[in-house]
Amino acid sequence: MSTTTKDKPQAQEPVPRAITSVGDRVFAGLTLGASLLILAALASVFIFLFAKGLPGFNRAAEVYGPRADSFLGYVAPLLGGTVIAAIIALIIAVPLAWGIALVISHYAPKFIAVPVAYLVDLLAAVPSVVFGLWGVIVLAPKMVPAFDFLNSYFAWIPIFDGDVSNSGRTIITAGVVLAIMILPIITAITREVFSRTPRLNQEAALALGATRWEMMRLTVFPYGRSGMVSAAMLGLGRALGETMAVAMVLSLGGWSGNLLGPGNSSIAANIASKYKERSEDLLSVLIASGLVLFLLTFLVNFAARWIVGRAERKMAGA
Amino acid sequence: MSADLTKTPTETPDESSEETATGTSRGAIPITAAQLPRLAPLLVAVVGAAVAAFFWLILDWPPVGSLIVGGIVYLLALPAWSLAVEGRRRATDRMMTGLVWTSAVIAMVPLVSLIYTVISKGAGVVNSEFLTYSLFATQLDQPPGIYHAIMGTLIITLGAAIISIPIGVLAAIYLVEYGKRNRLARMVTFLVDVMTGIPSIVAGLFAFALFTLLFGAGFQGGIGGSVALSLLMIPIVVRATEEMLRLVPDDLREAAYALGTPKWRTITKVVLPTTIGGIITGVTLSIARVIGETAPLLLIAGLAAKTNTNPFDGAMTTLPVQIYSFNSRQETIDLAWGAALVLIVIVLALNLVARLIGKFYAPKTGN
Numbered sequence: 001m002s003t004t005t006k007d008k009p010q011a012q013e014p015v016p017r018a019i020t021s022v023g024d025r026v027f028a029g030l031t032l033g034a035s036l037l038i039l040a041a042l043a044s045v046f047i048f049l050f051a052k053g054l055p056g057f058n059r060a061a062e063v064y065g066p067r068a069d070s071f072l073g074y075v076a077p078l079l080g081g082t083v084i085a086a087i088i089a090l091i092i093a094v095p096l097a098w099g100i101a102l103v104i105s106h107y108a109p110k111f112i113a114v115p116v117a118y119l120v121d122l123l124a125a126v127p128s129v130v131f132g133l134w135g136v137i138v139l140a141p142k143m144v145p146a147f148d149f150l151n152s153y154f155a156w157i158p159i160f161d162g163d164v165s166n167s168g169r170t171i172i173t174a175g176v177v178l179a180i181m182i183l184p185i186i187t188a189i190t191r192e193v194f195s196r197t198p199r200l201n202q203e204a205a206l207a208l209g210a211t212r213w214e215m216m217r218l219t220v221f222p223y224g225r226s227g228m229v230s231a232a233m234l235g236l237g238r239a240l241g242e243t244m245a246v247a248m249v250l251s252l253g254g255w256s257g258n259l260l261g262p263g264n265s266s267i268a269a270n271i272a273s274k275y276k277e278r279s280e281d282l283l284s285v286l287i288a289s290g291l292v293l294f295l296l297t298f299l300v301n302f303a304a305r306w307i308v309g310r311a312e313r314k315m316a317g318a
Numbered sequence: 319m320s321a322d323l324t325k326t327p328t329e330t331p332d333e334s335s336e337e338t339a340t341g342t343s344r345g346a347i348p349i350t351a352a353q354l355p356r357l358a359p360l361l362v363a364v365v366g367a368a369v370a371a372f373f374w375l376i377l378d379w380p381p382v383g384s385l386i387v388g389g390i391v392y393l394l395a396l397p398a399w400s401l402a403v404e405g406r407r408r409a410t411d412r413m414m415t416g417l418v419w420t421s422a423v424i425a426m427v428p429l430v431s432l433i434y435t436v437i438s439k440g441a442g443v444v445n446s447e448f449l450t451y452s453l454f455a456t457q458l459d460q461p462p463g464i465y466h467a468i469m470g471t472l473i474i475t476l477g478a479a480i481i482s483i484p485i486g487v488l489a490a491i492y493l494v495e496y497g498k499r500n501r502l503a504r505m506v507t508f509l510v511d512v513m514t515g516i517p518s519i520v521a522g523l524f525a526f527a528l529f530t531l532l533f534g535a536g537f538q539g540g541i542g543g544s545v546a547l548s549l550l551m552i553p554i555v556v557r558a559t560e561e562m563l564r565l566v567p568d569d570l571r572e573a574a575y576a577l578g579t580p581k582w583r584t585i586t587k588v589v590l591p592t593t594i595g596g597i598i599t600g601v602t603l604s605i606a607r608v609i610g611e612t613a614p615l616l617l618i619a620g621l622a623a624k625t626n627t628n629p630f631d632g633a634m635t636t637l638p639v640q641i642y643s644f645n646s647r648q649e650t651i652d653l654a655w656g657a658a659l660v661l662i663v664i665v666l667a668l669n670l671v672a673r674l675i676g677k678f679y680a681p682k683t684g685n
Contacts (some may be wrong), residue, residue, distance in 0.1 A: 027582035031448025031492035034485045035506045038552060042509055045524045045549070047320045047518070052527035099421025107418055116422060123429050127664050128518075129638040130658045133645055180428045211411035234515065241517020243613035244638075248645060268519040269612065275617050276528075280535065290523040294516070301515035305508060 020148035022117075029069045045206065049291045056281075057290030060241025063281040075267070075289050077256075082293070084259075084267035085246060086239035089182055094232050096179075102216065105194040117191070124184035132248030135177035140168035140249065147172070147260045162258035171264035174249040178242055182235035189234065193227030194220055225312035233304035241297045243268035326372045352403050359396060366392035370420050389420065392416075434620070443656025452618045453623035464657050466625040467640035470540065471664075474607050474619060474630055474636055477544030478551050483601055485548075486555025494563040495585055508562075513553040521549040522614025529618060542618035542631030543636070554607060558600020562593040575617075595679020602672035606665050612638035 061069035068074040101122060104113045147164050154160045197220045205215040221228070247269035251262045258264075265273075271286045324561070355361075369416055370388025373379040393416045401409035449462030489506065497503025525546035529537045566589050574584040592596070620645055621631030635643075644654035 023582045027585070028492075028496055029498055031488045034488035035492045035497070035502065036481065037485055038489055038506060038513075039509060040557070041549060041552070043512060044528075046518070048524055048527040049520070050533065052531065096421045096425050099418045102418045103422040107415065108422075116426075119426060119429060122666075122669070123425075125606055125610075125669050126429075126432065126664060127612070127658075127661055129610065129612040129641045130432070130662060133654055133658055134435060135427075136645065137651070138431060138435050139428075171412040172560050180425075183425060195366055213406050213414040214407065224540055224667060229447075237515040241515070241519065243517065243519040244642065247613075248642070268517060269510055271519055271523070287523055287527060290520055294520045297515055297520075298512065299516050301512045304515075305511045309508070309611055 027305045041269065044134060045294070049287055049294060053284060053287035053291045056284035059281050059285060061286060071285065071288060074119050074285065075292055078270050078289065079292065079296075080263060081250075081264045082240055082268070082296075083170050084264065085178060085266055086236055088172060089235055089239040092176060092179035093183050093186055093235060096186050097183050097231070097235070098190055098228065100183075101190035101194050102220075103204050106212075106216070106220070120184050120187050122312035124188075125179065128181065128242060128244045130246070132179055135245055135249045139174050139176065141170040143170070143173050143176070145160055151260055155191045156166060158257065159259045160263050164254075164260045167262075169249050169251060169262065170260055171250065172259055174246045174264075175265075177245045177249060178239045181242060181245060182238045183274040185238060186231045186235040190224070190228055195222035195230075197223045222289070226307050230304040230307040230311075233300055233307070236292035237297045237300040237304065240266075240300065241268060243272050243294060247272040322415050327656055350404070353399055354355045354403055357401065362396045362399065365395060375387065393417065393594040404565055433662075436655060436662055439652070439655035440657075440659030443652055444659055447655075448656055449660070450613075452625045454625070462653055464660065465652075466623065467635045467637045467657065468660070469627060470516055470619070471542065471609060471626060471636040471661075474540045474543040474547065474615065474634060475605060477541060477629055478547035478608060479601070479605055481544060481548040482551040482555050482604070484606075486552045486601075487559050487597065489552075490556045490559035490563060491585060493560050495581070495589070508552045512557045513549075514557070516549065517613075518546075518550060518611050519613040519617070522617035524549065525614060525618045530567035538618065538620035538633045539631060540626070543615045543634065544629065546614035546618055547611060548567075550611065550614075551604050551608045553599055554604035558604065559597050562596035562600065563589065565596070595675055597677035598679070599672045602668055602675065606668035606672065610638055610661060610665055610667070612642055615639050616642065616643055637664075 058069050059071070064070060064074040069075070092098045101115065104117045104120075108116065144164075144166065147168065147170065150160045152162045169179055201219040201223070202215055205218045206212075210218060250265045250269055252265055252270070252273055256263045269290050274282065274286060366388040368388075369391045370384045371645065372384075373383035373387050373586060374381055377384075393413065395424045397409040397413035398655055400412045421430060447461045448463050449468070450465050451495040452460055452466035453464075454466070489510075490494050493503050493507060497506070525542045528545065529539070529542045570588055571584055575581075579587070608611050615656050616639050617638070618634060621639055622633040622635050626634045638661065641657045644657060
């Protein structure tokens with residue numbers, strides 16, 4: 001009798017633990033490994049681009065082509081084109097996206113809001129190369145009259161002065177295509193924050209006699225401000241890195257100072273159009289320019305996510 | 319005196335005075351204000367349409383231009399009328415309502431135009447020969463086709479899925495079940511979010527740098543494309559799976575633990591089956607997202623006219639790259655539209671399948 005009572009506590013403790021720990025340890029290790037692998041992948045993107053791109057920062061002057069003689073001179077006009085195209089896209093897309101988000105979250109009845117939301121998501125599903133095709137063949141010719149108008153009445157603004165592209169393949173056209181492409185992501189995030197506005201705040205505003213627009217300004221916008229900003233920044237990140245639409249719409253050449261002319265290409269488009277010249281020198285320069293683009297988009301996305309995270313923490317604390 | 323005060327509302331026009339008469343009068347402040355008739359937006363819309371028709375039919379403007387003029391007339395006339403009758407605040411409200419709806423309509427225009435163009439220009443090109451021949455001519459009069467590009471797209475995307483899905487799902491399990499918001503989990507979550515913004519061309523350059531370092535300068539192959547695509551796909555899979563796992567109620571996990579089930583068997587036998595529909599939806603959407611990627615494959619997978627089914631050797635064409643290549647020459651632009659139609663149909667079919675799965679296997683959240 002006494003021996004069994006002594007045995008019991010000893011047997012109970014280790015047996016179940018021994019069975020579970022092997023499977024558990026393996027499975028936990030697998031999941032941890034997958035997480036670490038993701039971090040390693042991100043780090044190796046930096047490392048490999050750096051390893052292959054480093055020589056590209058300091059090549060002989062003739063590698064940088066006819067227009068420039070150093071890496072800075074080569075990449076700066078392309079960076080200019082990248083940023084200007086992205087800014088044009090943002091100027092067009094952000095107000096539209098906010099409008100659509102309001103329609104979906106507040107203005108439209110459900111039987112309209114659901115299909116509209118679905119259609120905007122559909123826009124995100126269209127491959128970028130198809131957008132590029134549409135931009136070159138359908139949109140670009142239709143933009144020519146607008147460019148002629150801008151050139152004949154606003155030529156006193158330096159960016160509209162100069163030769164007008166008669167094919168319509170300019171940085172403004174590229175910006176419009178980019179705007180359509182970044183519209184879904186900006187809309188999706190903005191819509192999400194708008195619809196999370198506390199109902200009581202909105203009803204209080206309405207009860208005090210605010211019109212619907214005043215209710216938006218008093219409750220919805222202040223509540224969703226950080227979400228609206230970070231959505232725009234995520235859109236900016238997309239627009240900066242988008243390749244094919246810009247590569248197909250624009251001809252080669254960096255920022256020329258004339259929005260209505262050819263050229264004004266971006267870093268990404270430049271890589272896509274030049275990679276075929278498989279000379280080791282030029283490739284390293286292209287990879288180096290890709291590193292510049294990566295750092296730029298990384299910073300923009302980092303800032304955008306940080307703003308979102310801060311807002312979420314603030315709301316969780318409140 | 320008091321009789322005078324109660325009478326003041328009657329000075330405002332007809333309909334409002336009727337309402338105050340029926341309601342209780344509360345002194346000097348009118349409870350109601352003048353309003354536009356309910357049909358006012360419709361009336362102004364008719365006027366706008368009339369102006370558009372005038373510009374189009376009488377002045378011979380292009381239809382799009384006349385529509386824009388009509389829209390502007392509507393957007394200005396309704397607030398102006400409202401300003402005259404209802405005052406500034408309601409006029410602003412009406413104008414913003416108009417602008418908000420206009421933005422939604424404007425956003426639909428490119429989508430409709432794009433889908434119309436792709437269908438109208440692509441439908442004539444797509445036929446059984448277009449889908450079953452490659453561009454590699456073995457006979458003199460062989461019609462051009464995109465069979466090689468369809469095969470390449472499927473193989474490379476399958477490769478990307480094989481790499482991304484296990485890593486993405488396991489990492490999401492770590493984040494939700496094991497990490498419990500510790501430092502590493504927070505860092506992974508944050509970096510995965512940042513990773514969703516990596517430009518696709520950078521993913522291509524990474525694969526290019528990796529494979530040319532490992533296998534020599536001239537390397538081209540489908541596997542490089544798969545690696546580049548999985549870099550873009552993993553964050554989407556992680557986010558989708560993570561969201562689904564968080565939906566699984568803790569009651570289920572606790573019930574399994576109470577029966578003595580080890581944690582890893584609880585996850586594989588209880589948590590994952592509960593939410594498998596959502597995970598499949600997320601994975602399908604992520605495939606739909608990367609299947610249309612062009613830039614990374616342009617760099618590393620290359621372009622070949624012949625059908626290549628071995629991802630480890632030689633250039634492998636995908637549909638998007640083939641579209642890009644068709645577009646660069648004037649005489650093959652029609653083929654580009656045909657290939658674009660095929661690609662869009664594949665992407666939309668994937669989206670549809672994902673949504674159907676999501677609908678049928680929606681996880682049951684608690685009570």
